[in-house]
Amino acid sequence: TDVTDPLLAELLDLGLEAARRAGALLRDGRPDDLTVAKTKTSPIDVVTEMDIAAEKLITGFLAEHRPQDGFLGEEGASSPGTSGIRWVIDPLDGTVNYLYGRPTWAVSIAAERDGETVVGVVEAPMRGETYRAVLGGGAYAGERRLAARPSPELDQALVGTGFGYIQSRRAHQADVAQRVIPRVRDIRRGGSAAIDLCDVAAGRLDAYYERGLNPWDLAAGALIAREAGALTGGRPGEPESGELTLAASPGVFALLQELLEELGAWHD
Ligand code: IPD
Ligand code: CA
Ligand code: CA
Ligand code: CA
Numbered sequence: 001t002d003v004t005d006p007l008l009a010e011l012l013d014l015g016l017e018a019a020r021r022a023g024a025l026l027r028d029g030r031p032d033d034l035t036v037a038k039t040k041t042s043p044i045d046v047v048t049e050m051d052i053a054a055e056k057l058i059t060g061f062l063a064e065h066r067p068q069d070g071f072l073g074e075e076g077a078s079s080p081g082t083s084g085i086r087w088v089i090d091p092l093d094g095t096v097n098y099l100y101g102r103p104t105w106a107v108s109i110a111a112e113r114d115g116e117t118v119v120g121v122v123e124a125p126m127r128g129e130t131y132r133a134v135l136g137g138g139a140y141a142g143e144r145r146l147a148a149r150p151s152p153e154l155d156q157a158l159v160g161t162g163f164g165y166i167q168s169r170r171a172h173q174a175d176v177a178q179r180v181i182p183r184v185r186d187i188r189r190g191g192s193a194a195i196d197l198c199d200v201a202a203g204r205l206d207a208y209y210e211r212g213l214n215p216w217d218l219a220a221g222a223l224i225a226r227e228a229g230a231l232t233g234g235r236p237g238e239p240e241s242g243e244l245t246l247a248a249s250p251g252v253f254a255l256l257q258e259l260l261e262e263l264g265a266w267h268d
Pocket of ligand 2: 045046047074095
């Protein structure tokens with residue numbers, strides 16, 4: 001990729017290197033007897049020692065190169081910084097898959113400039129793929145330029161989704177999914193929001209939606225999806241957020257957004 005803005009080029013290089021190192025640590029350093037270190041919002045919302053180690057590696061590496069930048073990381077990194085750049089980090093997206101030795105997990109790193117996502121990197125070591133995007137510069141996996149799938153009819157769309165770990169919301173999320181299923185080709189629950197968004201970017205899904213994401217789950221992947229020509233958003237007229245995150249090929253986006261609005265997908 002040719003990134004003309006030298007600051008964005010630097011942020012991309014640092015994000016790629018931090019993600020590569022964390023991905024290698026997670027892939028090569030996964031203990032055979034890996035267990036849950038603690039739980040967060042509910043007993044199914046788990047954290048392992050490796051989530052924490054990966055976040056330490058990433059923030060340590062980035063802070064060494066850019067000490068003035070801010071951080072927001074799932075495992076606790078939080079500082080405003082003074083440079084106008086903030087790193088938004090999910091050190092291990094797909095912890096439940098990782099815990100069970102399932103391959104669908106990723107490291108997600110985004111850089112924001114004055115609150116706008118300008119760089120996104122999603123490293124998926126078990127796929128051997130690294131997805132990246134710079135604002136206005138397209139999305140890539142290695143040399144391959146990513147492009148969202150040509151839009152099918154909604155009833156021919158393969159739709160990814162996820163269910164948050166806040167247990168009180170899950171029955172309604174299941175209800176929404178149950179009503180989406182008869183309207184589309186099929187649904188998938190991969191277990192990593194960052195990879196779901198990159199799958200929309202790469203044409204491996206027509207669309208993806210989820211209620212209850214945090215900024216670290218979606219920042220990098222949403223930029224990658226947009227730079228691949230997909231549309232992203234939340235409820236009608238809103239940007240993607242914890243309320244609702246939707247990414248889709250342009251021709252499916254509005255119809256799916258309408259359906260999710262009708263089903264109250266953002267409700268608790
Ligand atoms: C989770 C994954 C999952 C999604 C959850 C997220 P984590 O992130 O992205 O696919 O359904 O909402 O919390 O906890 O594995 O980083
Ligand atoms: Ca988590
Ligand atoms: Ca996550
Ligand atoms: Ca995580």
